[in-house]
Amino acid sequence: MKMFIAGEWVDRDEKMNVQNPFDGSVIDTVPRGSVDDVAAAVASAVRGAAIMAAMPGYRRFEILRKAADLMQERRDDLGQTITLEEGKVISEGLGEVDRGIQTISLSGEEAKRLYGETIPLDGAPTWTGQLGFTLRVPVGVVAAISPFNFPLNLVCHKVGPAIAGGNSVIIKPASDTPLSALKLTEILLEAGLPPEAIQCVTGSGGTIGDALVADKRIRKVTFTGSMEVGEHICRVAGLKRVTMELGSNSPLIVMPDADMAKVVAGTVSSGFSNAGQVCISAQRVIASKEIYGDYLDALTEGVKALSTGNPLDGTVKMGPMVRAQDAVRVDEWINEAVGAGARTVYGGGFEGAMHNPTIVADVTPDMRISREELFGPAVAVTPFDDIDEAIAMANDSPYGLSASIFTQDIDRAMKFARNVHSGNLMINAGPQWRADLMPYGGLKGSGMGKEGPKYAIEEMTELKMVIYHP
Numbered sequence: 001m002k003m004f005i006a007g008e009w010v011d012r013d014e015k016m017n018v019q020n021p022f023d024g025s026v027i028d029t030v031p032r033g034s035v036d037d038v039a040a041a042v043a044s045a046v047r048g049a050a051i052m053a054a055m056p057g058y059r060r061f062e063i064l065r066k067a068a069d070l071m072q073e074r075r076d077d078l079g080q081t082i083t084l085e086e087g088k089v090i091s092e093g094l095g096e097v098d099r100g101i102q103t104i105s106l107s108g109e110e111a112k113r114l115y116g117e118t119i120p121l122d123g124a125p126t127w128t129g130q131l132g133f134t135l136r137v138p139v140g141v142v143a144a145i146s147p148f149n150f151p152l153n154l155v156c157h158k159v160g161p162a163i164a165g166g167n168s169v170i171i172k173p174a175s176d177t178p179l180s181a182l183k184l185t186e187i188l189l190e191a192g193l194p195p196e197a198i199q200c201v202t203g204s205g206g207t208i209g210d211a212l213v214a215d216k217r218i219r220k221v222t223f224t225g226s227m228e229v230g231e232h233i234c235r236v237a238g239l240k241r242v243t244m245e246l247g248s249n250s251p252l253i254v255m256p257d258a259d260m261a262k263v264v265a266g267t268v269s270s271g272f273s274n275a276g277q278v279c280i281s282a283q284r285v286i287a288s289k290e291i292y293g294d295y296l297d298a299l300t301e302g303v304k305a306l307s308t309g310n311p312l313d314g315t316v317k318m319g320p321m322v323r324a325q326d327a328v329r330v331d332e333w334i335n336e337a338v339g340a341g342a343r344t345v346y347g348g349g350f351e352g353a354m355h356n357p358t359i360v361a362d363v364t365p366d367m368r369i370s371r372e373e374l375f376g377p378a379v380a381v382t383p384f385d386d387i388d389e390a391i392a393m394a395n396d397s398p399y400g401l402s403a404s405i406f407t408q409d410i411d412r413a414m415k416f417a418r419n420v421h422s423g424n425l426m427i428n429a430g431p432q433w434r435a436d437l438m439p440y441g442g443l444k445g446s447g448m449g450k451e452g453p454k455y456a457i458e459e460m461t462e463l464k465m466v467i468y469h470p
Contacts, residue, residue: 001028001029001030001178001179001182001183002030002031002182003030003031003033003037003182003200003201003202004182004185004189004198004199004200005037005040005041005044005199005200005201006040006041006043006044006196006199007044007195007196008195010031010037011031012031012032012033012034012037014031014032015029015030015031015032016029016030016031016032016175016178016202016203016204017029018030018085018176018177018178018179019085019176020084020085020087021086021087021319021320021321021322021323021353022087022310022311022312022319022320022353022354023310024352027084027085027179028085028179030178030179030182030202031202031203032202032203032204032207033201033202033203033207033208034203034207034208035207035208035211037201037203037208038201038208038211038212038215039211039215041170041199041201041212042141042170042212042215042217042218043217044196044199045141045168045169045170045196045197045199045217046140046141046168046217047196048141048168048194048195048196048197048198048199049138049140049141049167049168049197051168051194051196051197052138052163052166052167052168052194052197053137053138053140053166053167055166055194057111057112057113057114057164057166058111058112060108060111060163060164060166061108061109061111061112061164062108062192063108063163063188063191063192063193064104064105064107064108064111064160064163064164064191065105065108066190066191066192067104067108067184067187067188067190067191067193068101068104068105068108070187070190070191071097071100071101071104071184071187072101074183074187075094075097075098075101076094077183078093078097078100078152078180078183079093079094079096079097080093080312081093081179081180081183082096082097082151082152082177082180083311083312083319084179084312085151085176085177085178085179085180086148086149086151086176086177086274086322087275087311087319087320087321087322087353088273088274088275088311088319089311089313089316089317089318089319090311090312090313090314091314092273092274093311096150096152096153097152099153099156099436100152100153100155100156100184102436102437103153103156103157103160103436103453104156104160106160106436106437106453106454107156107160107161107163107164107453107457108160108164109453110161110164110453110454110457111163111164111165113454114136114164114165114166114457114461115136116133116134116135116136116463116464117133117134118131118132118133119132119133119134119465120132121467128470129469129470130467130468130469130470131467131468131470132465132466132467132468133466134463134464134465134466135463135464135466136461136462136463136464137166137461137462137464138165138166138167138460138461138462139165139167139219139220139241139460139461139462140167140168140217140219140220141167141168141169141170141217141218141219141220142158142162142167142168142169142170142218142219142220142221142222142460143169143170143172143212143213143218143220143221143222144158144159144162144169144170144171144172144222145172145205145209145212145213145221145222145223145224145225145233146158146171146172146173146174146181146224147174147224147225148174148175148176148177148277148322149274149277149278149279149322150278151173151174151177151178151179151180151181152180152181152184153436154224155171155173155180155181155184156184157436157451157452157453157456158171158222158224158451158456159171159184159188159198160453161453161456161457161459161460162220162222162460163188163193163197163198164453164457165457165460165461166461167220167460168196168197168198168199169197169198169199170198170199170200170201170212170218171185171198171199171200171201172201172203172205172208172209172212173200173202174205175202175203175204175205176322176323177322178200178202181200182200182202185198185200205229209233210236213233213236213237213240214236214237214238216238218237218240219240219241220240220241220242220243220459220460221233221237221240221241221242221243222242222243222245222449222451222456222459222460223242223243223244223245224245224246224279225245225246225247226246226247226373227246227247227373227398227399227445227446227447230244230246230447241459241460242448242449243441243447243448243449243450243451243456243459244447244448244449245279245440245441245442245446245447245449245451246279246399246401246442246445246446246447247279247373247375247399247401247445247446248279248280248281248283248373248399248400248401248402248442248446249283249284249370249371249372249373249374249397249399250270250280250281250282250283250284250399250401250402250403250404250422250431250432251283251284251285251286251393251394251397251403251404251420251431252266252267252270252271252282252284252285252286252403252404252405252406252430252431253286253287253384253390253391253394253403253404253405253406253407253416254285254286254287254288254291254295254406255288255387255390255405255406255407255408255409255412256288256290256291257407257408257409258291258406258407258408258428259406259408259428260291260294260295260298261298262406262428262429263295263298263299263406264295264298264299264301264302265302266282266404266406266428266429266430267282267285267299267302267379267430268299268302268303268305268306269430269432270282270404270430270431270432270433271283271285271357271377271378271379271430272303272306272317272318272357272377273318273432275318275319275320275321275355275376275377276330276374276375276376276377276378277321277322277326277375277376278432279401279402279446280401280402280424280431280432280434281374281375281431281432282379282404282430282431282432283370283373283374283379283380284363284370284379284380284382284393284394284397285379285380285381285382286382286383286384286390286393286394287381287382287383287384288383288384288385288390289383289384289385292381292383295381296345296359296361296381299345299359299379299381300345300346300359303346303347303357303359304346305317306318306357308354308356308357309354318357318377319354320352320353320354320355321353321354321355321376321377322353323353324352324353326353326355326375326376327350327352327353327354327355327376328350329376330350330355330374330375330376330377330378331348331349331350331355333368333369333372333374333376333378334348334358334360334369334378336367336368336369337360337363337367337368337369337370337380338360340364340367341362341364342360342361342362342363342364342367342369342380343360343361343362344358344359344360344361345359345360345361345381346358346359347359347377347378355376355377355378356377357377357378358377358378358379359378359379359381360378360379360380360381361381362381362382362383363380363381363382364382365382365393365396367380370382371397373399387412387415387416391415391416391419391420394420394421394422395419395420395421397444398444398445399442399444399445399446400421400422400423400442400443400444400445400446401422401423401424401441401442401443401446401447402422402423402424402425402426402431402432402442403416403420403422403424403425403426403431404425404426404427404429404430404431404433405420405426405427405428406428407427407428413427421443421444422442422443423440423441423442423443423446424440424442436452436453437452437453437454438452439451439452439454439455440452440455441455
């Protein structure tokens with residue numbers, strides 16, 4: 001596919017292969033963009049921002065509604081594209097398309113709801129009849145830098161609110177998975193979005209990323225990725241609005257009164273969907289010593305039911321990781337933990353990019369598989385004595401994106417909610433649960449700002465204070 005810059009689909013002599021993680025085959029190529037391409041995209045986006053700022057909210061709604069309709073018509077193609085370039089099983093690929101449709105639809109609805117408020121200036125001692133009100137206006141040009149693991153829906157979470165808020169947007173998709181973003185760009189253009197209101201520049205983040213976020217004409221950067229890259233972007237960006245959706249190593253606490261069937265289902269769905277390559281995957285399972293053995297036995301049976309293989313096969317429950325070197329890394333971390341005293345209860349081993357779903361027990365909090373972000377198909381299980389110790393373990397992390405607890409005790413649940421340092425808190429569900437309309441974001445090293453169309457639009461608009469003096 002070509003990339004889209006300055007109202008045109010353009011190609012370059014230098015290409016990047018887009019590979020199927022399952023068998024390594026090349027499914028397409030995209031241009032390797034340059035710093036000059038970024039400059040052209042930004043110049044075009046500045047013109048596009050002026051067009052979008054003058055566009056009525058209802059027209060922005062119509063464009064996004066039409067885009068959602070087109071996504072629905074092309075659901076099968078988009079789902080297969082996600083599976084081919086990213087490796088998640090086809091049911092998850094189609095599910096991501098459904099979520100992307102919701103995200104774009106929600107963004108369209110919010111385009112009609114950008115309003116300010118009257119300010120009670122008569123509450124000030126200096127009031128002499130002034131009338132005060134606020135206006136919400138677009139920031140201008142938004143840079144949207146997306147990750148590989150949700151190559152459509154996480155782009156929608158950036159592009160939809162940017163357009164709804166009256167901005168232009170420059171997409172920098174992940175190098176491994178650019179096709180979904182390019183197809184979304186096609187759809188938005190077909191839906192009536194002005195050509196200079198959107199750019200999609202493909203290429204290496206190391207080459208074009210700094211040029212994009214450093215440009216002073218960019219007024220907002222929204223990024224999903226690792227904590228290390230997020231910190232780098234914040235340093236380079238300077239005085240810009242930033243939303244950082246960064247890493248995690250989400251804890252899942254299992255109390256002795258938990259419903260074991262719910263716990264196992266929540267651990268399997270949260271720990272192994274998309275081969276564990278989700279920011280809010282269940283990585284650290286903190287299980288009460290009272291039910292520790294029973295939980296491991298039940299979880300083993302649940303994980304055994306996960307069939308692996310070609311993600312296009314509808315019977316397969318878990319596909320490959322996006323890159324073979326990531327499977328190598330995951331296996332290294334597992335073996336490192338086992339060498340330090342942990343044990344593999346089930347799984348282990350890999351072939352190519354396909355790492356087997358794995359349960360590692362007797363993990364201590366100082367092991368890398370517990371302290372850092374694994375981003376792979378394994379869960380690390382650690383025993384605890386009481387709720388206070390479990391909460392302390394959950395908080396012993398530089399991250400704070402999502403956490404969960406399974407318990408039938410409301411007091412324990414509320415203690416967890418009040419005291420665990422996390423932006424998303426699940427009670428009797430795995431940490432990976434997310435509705436696309438909710439405010440979503442992390443604490444500590446997991447980032448700043450919120451996604452969810454209503455909340456993202458607030459981050460992509462400015463508030464102006466107007467005071468009328470009689």
